[in-house]
Amino acid sequence: MLTYFLVACDRLDEKQEKKLRQNLPELQAVLQAYVEANEAANVTLINDCESDDxxxxxxxxxxxxKKHLHLNFPVNLFNSLATRFNIDCEVGYIADDVREPVSYFGKDEGPGEAFLIAEYLGL
Structure with missing residues (x-):
């Protein structure tokens, strides 16, 4: 199953948007480092931040x-990003090039749990 983890960039107030813009280079660097460290697991970067909005x-x-254990590393990564940058995250699966969200976690939603996310994904 192809999963995705995104920084929740929608429904932000002005203060949250400003902070996200300030932290964008650091967030991109952390995610790029994770992708490079996990090339063998076919992890790819989603980085479409060209819009002004x-x-x-x-x-x-x-x-x-393939197994719920494979979710531990990305969930831990995004939990740490949520704590460090005060963001929320979206997780879901990709089917026919369409993203289907199954859960949100982070600053406002509380920490993500790999086991529960695996249940939501049907793993």
């Missing part, structure tokens, strides 16, 4: 998973 941004990763 944060709501249109798509920033995160996609990663194939």
């Amino acid at each position: 944060c709501e249109d941004w798509q920033l995160g990763i996609s990663q194939p998973v």
Whole structure:
């Protein structure tokens, strides 16, 4: 199953957007480092932040998973990003090039749990 993890860039207030814009280079660097460290697992970077409107941004990763244990690393990564940058995250699966969200976690939603996310994904 191809999963994705995104930084939630929509429904942000002005203060949150400003902070996200300030932290964007660092977020991109952390995600790029994760992708490079996990090339063998076919992790790819989602980095579409060209729009002037944060709501249109798509920033995160996609990663194939077969077992719920494969979710531990990306969930831990995005939990740490949520804590460090005060953001929320969206997780879901990709089918026919369409992203289907199954859960949100982070600053406002609380920490993500790999086991529960695996249940939502049907793993």
